[in-house]
Amino acid sequence: MWNKRKEEEYPPKQASVPPAAANQAKENTPMSTAPAISHHSPETRGPAVIGKSVMIKGQIFSREDLTIDGEVDGAVELQEHRLTVGPHGKLQAGVKAREIVVLGTIHGNVEASDKIDIRKDAKLVGDIKTARIVIEDGAYFKGSIDIARPEIGKPAPAPQKQQTSAPASVANAAAASAPSSPSEVKR
Amino acid sequence: MLRDRWGTQTGSPSLYSPERSSAPATQPQTRTSNGLDQFFGSIRDQSNLSILDFAGASQANVSFITTLGHRIFSNDILHTLDEAFGGEGDFVANQGDRHRADFFLRESLDFPERSFDGALVWDTLQFLAPPLLQETVDRLYQILRPQSALLAFFHAEEKANQVPLYNYRIVESKTLSLTPRGQRKPAQYFNNRSLEKLFQKFHSVKFFLTRDHLREVIVRR
Numbered sequence: 001m002w003n004k005r006k007e008e009e010y011p012p013k014q015a016s017v018p019p020a021a022a023n024q025a026k027e028n029t030p031m032s033t034a035p036a037i038s039h040h041s042p043e044t045r046g047p048a049v050i051g052k053s054v055m056i057k058g059q060i061f062s063r064e065d066l067t068i069d070g071e072v073d074g075a076v077e078l079q080e081h082r083l084t085v086g087p088h089g090k091l092q093a094g095v096k097a098r099e100i101v102v103l104g105t106i107h108g109n110v111e112a113s114d115k116i117d118i119r120k121d122a123k124l125v126g127d128i129k130t131a132r133i134v135i136e137d138g139a140y141f142k143g144s145i146d147i148a149r150p151e152i153g154k155p156a157p158a159p160q161k162q163q164t165s166a167p168a169s170v171a172n173a174a175a176a177s178a179p180s181s182p183s184e185v186k187r
Numbered sequence: 188m189l190r191d192r193w194g195t196q197t198g199s200p201s202l203y204s205p206e207r208s209s210a211p212a213t214q215p216q217t218r219t220s221n222g223l224d225q226f227f228g229s230i231r232d233q234s235n236l237s238i239l240d241f242a243g244a245s246q247a248n249v250s251f252i253t254t255l256g257h258r259i260f261s262n263d264i265l266h267t268l269d270e271a272f273g274g275e276g277d278f279v280a281n282q283g284d285r286h287r288a289d290f291f292l293r294e295s296l297d298f299p300e301r302s303f304d305g306a307l308v309w310d311t312l313q314f315l316a317p318p319l320l321q322e323t324v325d326r327l328y329q330i331l332r333p334q335s336a337l338l339a340f341f342h343a344e345e346k347a348n349q350v351p352l353y354n355y356r357i358v359e360s361k362t363l364s365l366t367p368r369g370q371r372k373p374a375q376y377f378n379n380r381s382l383e384k385l386f387q388k389f390h391s392v393k394f395f396l397t398r399d400h401l402r403e404v405i406v407r408r
Binding site (some may be wrong): 118133134135136137139140141142143144145146147 | 237243244245246249253258259260261262263266366
């Protein structure tokens, strides 16, 4: 809103310069060949997000970190990445990820190769298998906890870098429509 | 039957006293528990056991039990009690409703037979009315393996109208941290005789009567 108003009130000066003159000025100005910084570059954007008004029935496979604040009925698999279930998130699903942070609700069995973090006011009903677990006071949990001890000499799985440049804002749509995107939904 | 009476409480001397019931504490308090010590003594030098914990989600209990190499099944049974028998009507009278009672048993004790090697029941049994109480104890008998231990606490003050509720957190094998979570009227008063009768199917019952009017009971399957 603020940016839009500013643009309307103060139109850019280049608009008044004839296109030919503008091109000439550009050619004479030394420029960097480095790529312009994008708001959606992998370094700057956050994890893919399934917003709180989104409901998915099916399976989600992701090759990047994912935040779910909507509803998922099915299965969620991130293998080497981090899943965050936001405060509005409701999962009726089996979940597998490297790291799982729960602020919302999960009904289903949960497996984390590294760590599960169940925050205050979160609700998890299902069996947990993980290497490490953190349960905040005020969380509700019902189920069994199996601590999988890492094998001697085998290092704990390291977090992977973001692999995609798909903008977070379109992740909802990408999750449902583009099978080549890192977050994939199968029905 | 093996019966012991120890005055062993070393924390606050009146955690369960009627005086405290009228003005419940809000801060966590620690107490020594010989019952807990006996419970973990019975599973010492073993690993890969399955332990049922009715205290609900707790970092302390999960860490303590899994560090010993065991698997924990956690359930906040007071929460399930409220779900089943709370709302309209009297909490104790509602336990006579078959539909509600079945919901409670299904939500809290629906496991295959001989699933567990130990059960930390804490003080939850004293809030169950007689018909449902016996059903619950019979169900516990079924889901526990032979030789396994069950730890339960019962308020020993006959005239207490309300007893404090706590979140039980294991500090170490002989020490508990108790975080207050309100008060509730016990469904009935238990003495040693009534407890022996309640657990008559089990192999043995051992009592620790503490100075703060609490019976710690170790029951052997």
